[in-house]
Amino acid sequence: MSEKIKEIGSRIHDLRESSDISAAQFGKILGISPETYSDYESGKQDIPASVLFKIAQELKVDMSLLLTGKEPHMNIYTVTRKDKGINVERHSDYSYQNLAPNFHHKKAEPFLVTVEPKLPETPVSINSHPGQEFDYVLEGTLKITIHDHEILLEAGDSIFFDSSYGHGMESLNNKVAKFLAIIF
Numbered sequence: 001m002s003e004k005i006k007e008i009g010s011r012i013h014d015l016r017e018s019s020d021i022s023a024a025q026f027g028k029i030l031g032i033s034p035e036t037y038s039d040y041e042s043g044k045q046d047i048p049a050s051v052l053f054k055i056a057q058e059l060k061v062d063m064s065l066l067l068t069g070k071e072p073h074m075n076i077y078t079v080t081r082k083d084k085g086i087n088v089e090r091h092s093d094y095s096y097q098n099l100a101p102n103f104h105h106k107k108a109e110p111f112l113v114t115v116e117p118k119l120p121e122t123p124v125s126i127n128s129h130p131g132q133e134f135d136y137v138l139e140g141t142l143k144i145t146i147h148d149h150e151i152l153l154e155a156g157d158s159i160f161f162d163s164s165y166g167h168g169m170e171s172l173n174n175k176v177a178k179f180l181a182i183i184f
């Protein structure tokens with residue numbers, strides 16, 4: 001695994017330890033097996049963005065601290081220039097770019113998400129995380145599966161949903177889809 005993944009795991013380990021929570025307890029809180037949680041902390045396995053978000057919530061820290069090791073410091077506003085957000089390669093099916101990594105005490109996490117086309121036989125990866133999510137399609141056609149419902153969205157369409165329900169996204173027409181995701 002990459003050094004970045006190991007660094008993130010190490011930061012999570014240190015924060016969890018300083019919160020006086022055992023690894024087994026924290027895995028249970030997150031709803032994952034002790035083995036998977038151990039692999040996350042050791043850097044043996046990449047951590048999905050939804051799990052990172054939940055870890056940050058449980059440890060009461062900003063997700064940027066987990067990703068970069070730095071506390072956000074902007075209180076009034078923050079600007080993220082085109083292609084300058086923090087890349088969060090947390091899921092093999094999507095690439096995420098955090099669009100507000102430097103704002104302190106965010107009430108939501110905004111991401112630019114890119115979904116690459118895949119083979120038709122490949123199943124959609126389903127995930128869930130606490131809270132709510134707003135997605136606004138910028139480019140391409142996106143098929144969203146939420147709790148056994150399939151919704152097609154084109155550029156300019158949006159959806160708001162309870163993200164504790166299983167959901168997954170895939171691009172259609174063999175083209176990249178991009179959308180703005182805001183996780184609350």
